[in-house]
Amino acid sequence: xxxxxxxxxxxxxxxxAAYKAATLLRGLTGAGAKVQVVMTAAAxxxxxxxxxxxxxxxxxxxxxxxxxxxxxxxxxxxxxxxDAILVAPATADFLAKTAHxxxxxxxxxxxxxxxxxxxxxxxxxxxxxENPATRRNVDLxxxxxxxxxxxxxxxxxxxxxxxxxxREPEALLESLIGFFAPKFLTGKKLLLTAGPTFEAIDPVRxxxxxxxxxxxxxxxxxxxxxxxxxxxxxxxxxxxTPPDVTRIDVRSALEMHAEVxxxxxxxxxxxxxxxxxAAVADYRAERISPQKLKKAAGxxxxxxxxxxxxxLAEVAALPNAPFCVGxxxxxxxxxxxxxxKRERKHIPLIVGNLIQEGFGGDENRxxxxxxxxxxxxxxxxxxxxxxxxxxHIAHLLEKK
Ligand code: C5P
Numbered sequence: 598x599x600x601x602x603x604x605x606x607x608x609x610x611x612x613x614a615a616y617k618a619a620t621l622l623r624g625l626t627g628a629g630a631k632v633q634v635v636m637t638a639a640a641x642x643x644x645x646x647x648x649x650x651x652x653x654x655x656x657x658x659x660x661x662x663x664x665x666x667x668x669x670x671x672x673x674x675x676x677x678x679x680d681a682i683l684v685a686p687a688t689a690d691f692l693a694k695t696a697h698x699x700x701x702x703x704x705x706x707x708x709x710x711x712x713x714x715x716x717x718x719x720x721x722x723x724x725x726x727e728n729p730a731t732r733r734n735v736d737l738x739x740x741x742x743x744x745x746x747x748x749x750x751x752x753x754x755x756x757x758x759x760x761x762x763x764r765e766p767e768a769l770l771e772s773l774i775g776f777f778a779p780k781f782l783t784g785k786k787l788l789l790t791a792g793p794t795f796e797a798i799d800p801v802r803x804x805x806x807x808x809x810x811x812x813x814x815x816x817x818x819x820x821x822x823x824x825x826x827x828x829x830x831x832x833x834x835x836x837x838t839p840p841d842v843t844r845i846d847v848r849s850a851l852e853m854h855a856e857v858x859x860x861x862x863x864x865x866x867x868x869x870x871x872x873x874x875a876a877v878a879d880y881r882a883e884r885i886s887p888q889k890l891k892k893a894a895g896x897x898x899x900x901x902x903x904x905x906x907x908x909l910a911e912v913a914a915l916p917n918a919p920f921c922v923g924x925x926x927x928x929x930x931x932x933x934x935x936x937x938k939r940e941r942k943h944i945p946l947i948v949g950n951l952i953q954e955g956f957g958g959d960e961n962r963x964x965x966x967x968x969x970x971x972x973x974x975x976x977x978x979x980x981x982x983x984x985x986x987x988x989h990i991a992h993l994l995e996k997k
Contacts, residue, residue: 598629599774599980605630606675608684608704609649610691611639613754614720614763618685619644621766622652628770633675635659635704637691661703672706679713683773685746686720686763689731695743696734716744716776718769723759746772772840775822778984781991783824788860788868788919789817790875790908792832794850798900799886808876810834812924812961815983816872817842823987825870830856832875850877850905861912861919870990872922873909881905910942920994922986923947935966946993948986965989 605625609618625632634649634657646657656665663671676682684691684704691705695717700706708715717738725731726748735745747764764772791813797803810831817829818839827842830853838844847853853875861868880902890898913921921944925935928951935949950963961982965972967989974985 598627599984600625600777601629603630603680603777604678605632605773606679606682606707607632607634607649607653608682608687608691608708609634609636609640609644610684610686610688610704611637611642612686612688612720612763613643614686615640615643617763617766619648619652621685621769622649624766624770625773626653628774631655633658633679635675635707637702637704639688658703661706663703671703672700672710675703676707676711676713679711681714681716681773681776682708682711683716683718683769684708685718685766685769687717689719689721689725689728689734692717692719692731692734692738696737696741714742714744714776716746716773718746718763719748719761720763721748721761722753722755723757723761726759726761744776768840771818775818775840778819778822779988780824781988782820782870785825785869785994786828786867787820787825787870787872788828788830788857789813789820789872790830790832790853790857790877791817792834792836793876794832794853794878794905795848796850796878796881796905797848797885798882799888799890801889804878804880804882805833806876806878808832808834810836812979812983813872813874814839815979816874816986819980819983819987820870820872822984823991828860830875850881850908853877854906854908854911857908857912861915866917868919870922870994871909871912871919872990873912874924875908876926877908878905907942909944913943920945920990920997922990925949926952928952931964932966932971935964939966946990967993 609615632653633655634653636659650657666674694705695708700709749762749764750760751762752758792810793806793808795803795805814836817827821827821841829842829844831846845856847856883901883903909923923944925938925947927934931949931951935947939947946967948963960976962976963974
């Protein structure tokens with residue numbers, strides 16, 4: 598699991614979003630982290646410590662003078678035992694205090710005494726967030742190396758709309774996982790394709806496939822977490838854009854081809870790695886009917902198909918080609934087909950997976966094929982497979 602062995606202090610301060618900290622806590626423990634919750638007195642007005650205690654399996658601390666810590670140095674004991682402190686929600690008051698080194702309760706004191714990274718997820722009314730005093734405090738915190746996650750824009754508990762909503766627990770969890778990920782690809786530009794393509798036949802019909810895009814999005818996420826600058830050219834999928842990823846939406850193979858080629862060719866081509874994960878349609882209708890096709894009386898419609906460009910093969914054939922990685926989703930003869938594809942497309946690495954075991958599902962069994970031979974990865978979720986793939990790519994790049 599992504600946060601196995603990580604010790605996190607989860608600070609909860611007094612804002613309505615404190616209820617979301619319970620979901621965040623579940624996510625953190627679910628990812629393998631050991632979490633110690635510390636609340637401000639105001640936070641206990643919104644959610645009781647009992648909730649966090651039950652979810653973390655640890656006593657919750659609120660008070661500086663808690664006698665459960667034998668040497669009365671809760672602030673030192675708690676901050677020393679953490680790999681990171683995450684404060685979510687972080688109120689305007691908490692940010693102000695932290696920016697100025699004020700320490701008048703357990704959470705602010707342990708934050709001042711920390712020797713580990715501090716991440717904050719601000720949550721407040723939009724006017725409070727925009728107030729020049731808060732802006733100054735957020736700047737000061739950034740200069741001190743505090744990582745600010747959010748806030749997001751949207752509806753607020755006060756009925757107003759704007760910047761100040763706490764980033765959603767799932768996104769905060771992802772940011773924290775990204776924060777701890779080894780930075781294998783710092784300074785590298787990675788371009789990838791993901792999802793299906795949709796080849797129109799007429800204004801309402803077309804040909805597509807069942808690719809969910811999840812493997813591609815997992816690789817985009819893992820690459821960004823590994824420090825790469827990631828651009829994701831995506832076919833139509835119902836997935837949120839991973840944090841710190843630039844996403845370009847396309848529909849057809851031709852659009853995908855154009856967006857990819859413009860980024861790997863020409864003067865501003867700076868792509869180091871190209872990962873082709875999209876399930877690109879092999880064929881498209883030669884002509885897209887401008888009008889909806891009508892049922893032909895007494896006959897079947899005739900649609901002529903033409904071949905789509907092979908994006909991966911074309912990129913791999915460029916003079917200064919980036920390091921190219923392909924995917925081979927096969928329903929049989931995985932090894933033979935994957936090896937053949939690697940050779941035919943002249944790419945250094947191909948990821949093979951048997952689709953009956955992985956297409957659309959959560960668990961994947963994949964084998965990596967490169968110059969050194971085949972490397973089966975243990976069966977795992979897409980996020981884990983993506984992380985291992987990124988590590989393998991970084992390793993091969995290092996050897997180049
Ligand atoms: O040729 P095949 O579709 O089996 O190869 C799969 C690999 O090639 C995948 O990495 C896929 O993203 C890429 N591909 C491509 N453009 C196509 C067809 C496949 O980039 N037109």
